[in-house]
Amino acid sequence: MKNIILIGFMGVGKGSVAREVIKHSDYIAIDTDDLIESMENKKVKEIFEEDGEAYFRKLELNVARWLESSVKNTLISTGGGFYKQKSLKKIGTVVLLDSPFDAIIKRIKTHPNAARKIKKRPLLNDLEKAKELYKERRPEYLALADIVIDVTKKSALECSKELLKKVKKYA
Ligand SMILES: Nc1ncnc2c1ncn2[C@@H]1O[C@H](COP(=O)(O)OP(=O)(O)O)[C@@H](O)[C@H]1O
Numbered sequence: 001m002k003n004i005i006l007i008g009f010m011g012v013g014k015g016s017v018a019r020e021v022i023k024h025s026d027y028i029a030i031d032t033d034d035l036i037e038s039m040e041n042k043k044v045k046e047i048f049e050e051d052g053e054a055y056f057r058k059l060e061l062n063v064a065r066w067l068e069s070s071v072k073n074t075l076i077s078t079g080g081g082f083y084k085q086k087s088l089k090k091i092g093t094v095v096l097l098d099s100p101f102d103a104i105i106k107r108i109k110t111h112p113n114a115a116r117k118i119k120k121r122p123l124l125n126d127l128e129k130a131k132e133l134y135k136e137r138r139p140e141y142l143a144l145a146d147i148v149i150d151v152t153k154k155s156a157l158e159c160s161k162e163l164l165k166k167v168k169k170y171a
């Protein structure tokens with residue numbers, strides 16, 4: 001099985017879809033932010049505050065190198081900026097979870113833990129800036145994707161089923 005690498009904007013549902021995929025397939029899952037947090041023994045938010053974004057991006061590069069050389073048969077969910085890694089397409093089949101900006105924000109805001117969900121994502125704290133980032137990134141995400149899944153109005157389970165069906169062609 002080729003790796004699957006899930007990309008998409010902050011909060012679009014990469015982690016949630018990954019959790020459903022592992023329930024319904026033989027994939028195991030890892031998450032680039034989780035790897036970084038355990039490497040550094042710090043939350044992403046603290047790394048941004050204490051070490052800066054550039055340092056965080058270096059950690060993403062280290063993770064990308066390790067994924068490319070050592071990880072197989074795995075579903076890899078990523079942070080929203082991980083797609084900039086040059087080796088992305090070598091790591092696995094690239095699956096984009098896609099949704100309009102307003103739909104992503106609406107979904108996060110209706111979650112019971114909304115404030116915490118927003119706070120833990122430093123680049124989502126200023127919504128105007130986040131929208132600009134979305135506009136800049138969306139065409140780049142689309143250009144890299146082997147598979148695009150529109151997650152708007154679908155449950156994470158539905159998205160996971162669509163992903164598993166579409167990915168068969170690339171296995
Ligand atoms: N398909 C979905 N339908 C409804 N809510 C969702 C869906 N996918 C994710 N969410 C909610 O959106 C928020 C962000 O999801 P998450 O999986 O953490 O995104 P990401 O990993 O892309 O940052 C969470 O509150 C999650 O419960």
Ligand SMILES: O=C(O)C1=C[C@@H](OP(=O)(O)O)[C@@H](O)[C@H](O)C1
Pocket residue numbers: 008009010011014033044078079080081082120121122123
């Ligand atoms: O879009 C980004 O640049 C980031 C997205 C975050 O991950 P999520 O996409 O899981 O929120 C996290 O990696 C960091 O805050 C930076």
